[in-house]
Amino acid sequence: MKLTNHDWKILQLPLIALGVVAIVSLLLLTYTGQQQTQAMQAMEAQQRQLDQARNRFQTSGAEKDMIAQYTPLYLDLVRRGVIGEERRIEWIDDLRTINQQYKLFGINYNIGAQENYKPPFNLATGSFTLHRSVMKLETPLLHEGDLLTIINALASRAHAPFMLRDCAISRNGTAIKTKFVPNLNASCELDWLSVTEPPRAGGQP
Secondary structure, eight states: OOOOHHHHHHHHHHHHHHHHHHHHHHHHHHHHHHHHHHHHHHHHHHHHHHHHHHHHHHHHHHHHHHHHHHHHHHHHHHHTTSBSSOOHHHHHHHHHHHHHHTTOSOOEEEEOOOEEOOOSSOOOOTTOEEEEEEEEEEEEESSTHHHHHHHHHHHHHTSSOEEEEEEEEEEOOOOOOBTTBOOEEEEEEEEEEEEEOOOOGGGOO
C-alpha cells in the first residue's frame, strides 16, 4: 500500500510525537541507569564504611581486653621501678638496710651515669628504651657467703632488675680469723636496668 502526500500529512504529527516519546524514553532510560549506578556505588561505599566501623569496633574491643589483661602487670613494673625514672635513693637505702640487717662490715658504692643499653642477647623492647646504670660495690667480707647474702638480699627487695656483671674476691692478709674481723674483700659491678616509655604525641613525656 502506497502512502500519498495526504496520508503523510495526516501521519506527520503522530510520527513526530512518537519520535519525541522515543527520545524522551531513551533519555529516561539513560538517566535511570546512571542513577542506579550511582546508587550502587553509594551503597558499596556505605558498606565499606560499615565494614571499617565494625572492624574498628572489634579492634577496639580486642585492645580493651589487652589493656585490661596487661595493665596490672604494667603497674606492677612501674611500682617496682622497672619502668620509669631510676630510683637510686632506694638502691642506696637497700644497701644500708642490708648492711645493718646482716651486720656486715660496710658496703661502699659508686653509681655511674645512666646510659642506653643493648644487651648481648635478643631482647625485643618495641618502642621502649632500655637503660642501665653501672654500680660498683666494694665490701669487706667475713667469708664468701656474705657476698651471696648481699646479692640475694638486693634481688629480693625488687627495686628494679639488675645483672651481676662480675665480682672479684681477694684476701686481706689478716692472719686472725674471727667473726669481728673481715678476712676477704669483694669488688663487684652490677648493671641496674630500667625502661622508659616512648614520648607521647605533642612531645609530652
